[in-house]
Amino acid sequence: MSTKKRFSIAPDLASGIRNTIQSASTNQGQLHYDMMSLDAIQPDPENPRKLSISHNEMVHGLLPTDPDYQKKIKERDALNELSESIKRIGIRNAIEVYKDGLKYRIVTGERRYWAAMLAGQKSVPVRISPKPEEFNLRYTQWVENINRQDLSLAEKLNNLILISEAHKSSNRGEFSEQALQNLLGISTIQAYRYFALLNADDKVIQLVNLGKINNLKLAQELCAMKDQGARNQVISWIRSSKDEVTSLVSFKESAGKKAASSTLSAGRSISLGKINNAQVAKKLFEIVLSDIKLDKYRHEFKNIDWSSSKAITKAFKSLFKSIELALSVEDPV
Amino acid sequence: MRIIAVVNNKGGVGKTTTSRFLAEYFSIVKNERVLALDMDPQANFSNRYLKMEIDPYQQEGRIPPIHSNYDPSSPEDKDWDGRSSIAGIFFGEMVFPYATYIPTLEISPSHSSKLLLAEAVTREEVVQKVYDQLSKFLALDDVKDSYDKIIIDTPPSKGPVTISVVRAATDILIPSIMEPQPMEGIYGMIHLWKSETLRRPKNNPLNLLGVLPNSFDRRGIIHKDHYDSLKNEMPDYVLESKIGRRLIYAEADAEGAAPPSIFMYPEKNIARQEILIACQEIHERMNAHVNQETF
Incomplete structure (x- = not known):
């Protein structure tokens, strides 16, 4: 009995087509890379990471009389190092920017931007994103x-x-x-x-x-x-x-005196003694934990096995840590 | 203005024929103002509307004829040799579209050697310029105000010229024969579509109109099986319409064919009906995507 020959796309081609279609439909606008002139890019003035040296200082040098001279020297050296690597191998990770008026503003990559400028680059690779929502940008x-x-x-x-x-x-x-x-x-x-x-x-x-x-x-x-x-x-x-x-x-x-502090010197601690009755321990635990300042730690002590002395000891240790943490913030100097 | 690019990096799958049908559908049937662009150095699309000439410097190449508006005695034209092609955009030249026998269809033809030169650029900064050149040209107010549709025939490649077309387009259509080798071409093209989609902002998508089965032979099973198989992998992107394998299409392509357009055949003609249905489906798919001003 002869069977009729049927044709179909090769399996790897079929899966390639399927994956490509899927990727395109779910990732539109996610990968817009380009080469962009440095003139078209501007740093974000509100970027949390402020460079300690200005563009002018990068180009014309630093004044040894500047009170921040040491800090600026450090910054300049770090930028020069990055700039040297850019001269050799270019910028490996694109600077992320978004369109802001006539220019493109940096989301991430400000140091790469300045280092590229120091390296004498005219343009840099960028990844262009839609303008991020303020919260996401920050x-x-x-x-x-x-x-x-x-x-x-x-x-x-x-x-x-x-x-x-x-x-x-x-x-x-x-x-x-x-x-x-x-x-x-x-x-x-x-x-x-x-x-x-x-x-x-x-x-x-x-x-x-x-x-x-x-x-x-x-x-x-x-x-x-x-x-x-x-x-x-x-x-x-x-x-x-x-x-x-x-x-x-x-x-x-x-101040010439030991400030009033309840913190003991390093390596010293106070022993709080022993309790033989688990019920008493439990009662004591509840009394201590009822302090309003320990509110936020209460959920950590929900499942204690009161029949196990080991578990109770462990819970007390943990409770004491929480107490120290909660009360230490009020510690006067 | 919608810019429809007809693409496939495999040759002989019907790109030029499809471009021609679309240009004629929108100009003759829909009475819209259409500009046809021939980005293929082979210049076959141009040849169907203009009498292209042999390039004296490159005998196998074609150059556009002298433009009817060219006046060598006019001071305005003193720096112009009277020929204009779409390839001029890569060389800083003005583009003057040519009129055709269809009143609402104009064409900016190919120029073989210039397009080959643009296609062969390798220096990164020049490549980037080629990529963006067509977008810049089509964004000109003069162009946007003059046409409703731009139909672009492309070379069988994925080189800089094709990429410049894909960057400029609002819609792409992939004609293909339902056989194993052309399937590879479809894969190459949807990859190009994906790359472009990933780089475009969401308000300016590149619409993939789909794959148009061409030279479809209903007698065997190979075309049907490949069609079904492709439809299975990309169900939203394979057209229902199929262009059959018919001699009449070759006849309509011949110089001096009468009537010159398939849309000038009698309404009952089967081939005309087939092409009309395909063009209508493409038109509907275009309308399904949000109508947009590209730039």
Whole structure:
């Protein structure tokens, strides 16, 4: 019995056609790459990562008398390094831009832009995107810059302010610690600290913007100080310090006295004794946990096995850590 | 203004014939103002409306005839040799479309050697210029105000000239024979469509009108099987209409053919009906996409 020959497209060609059609219909406008003249591109003035040196200084050199000379030298060297690599192999990752009036504004890639200019390039590869929604633009810039070691706290704060403003104006709900944590994928404590900084008063913000404080934990501790007298003292001391302040230890030393602190010296701790009755332990646990300041930790202690001494001990250890965390922010200096 | 590019990097699949049907459908049947562009160095599309001449410097190539508006004694024309082709856009020349026997159809013909030169550029910055040149020309107010449809016949390649056409187009149509080799050409073209789609903003899409089965032979099963198979892979992009394999199309292409257009055949003529149905389907597919000002 003979069978009639049937024809069809080769399987690999068929799957190629199917995949191509699918990719085109779902990704329109996602990959617009081009070569663009540097003249047509402009940096975003609100990009959180501000270069410490100006275009003029890049071209004409730095003044050794400049108070920020060291910082600028570092920045210039880093840009020169990038510029050298661009001379050799060009820009490997396109600069992302969007059309803004007659020019194209940078979303990400500002250092590549300046380095290309230093390298004497006339045009650079760009990826052209539609103008991003304000919130997404600020978020992208955060993601792009946050892992850079040289991003200052002031730059991070400015980016955060833009993110929070864009969040509020885009009807995304309340801009809370929780929202910040979910958005940026950071730990609870980091979110808490950033949030404290966002709500800091002008004095703290000024110290951050002056570069006197570049440490998030320190900034948050300063925000949390309740003793206004002590706080003002610390602020004036930081303001008058020549360099960036990284901890309050030297303030305590310079004040000539050990500041009133409930923190014990390193390596020391207090033993809280032993309890033999699990029910008593449970009751004590509940009393402590009922403190309003521990509200946000309560969900962590929902499933304790009260029949296991090991589990109870572990829960107490964890509770003490939370208590220290919750109460330490009120710690007076 | 809609810009329809007829593309396929395989030769002999019916690009020029399809371009001709579309140009004549929109000008004769729909009475729209049409500009035909011949971007193929072989100049067959041009030859159907103009008496192209042999290039004295390149005997196998074709150059446009002297333009009817050319007046060597006029000071305005003193820097012009009287010939104009669409290839001129790549060389900074003015483009003067030629009238045809159809009152609402004009053509800007091919110029073999110039198009071959544009197709052969390799220096990156020149290639980029070739890519954008046709878009710039078609964005001119003079062009946009003068025509309703632009129909572009392309060379059988995926080179710079074809890319410049794809960049300028609002719609592309892929004629193909339903056989294994031309299927590869379809794949090449939808890749080109995909690249262009990924780079275009959402408000200016490149509409893929679909694959038009050409020289379709209903007697065997090879064309039908390949058609079904293709339809299975890209159901929204294969036309229902099929252009059959008919001698009459070759006859209508011959010099001095009478009548000169398939749309001038009697209404009951089967070939005319077949082409009309295909053009109507293409027209409907164009209307299904949002009508847009391209630039």
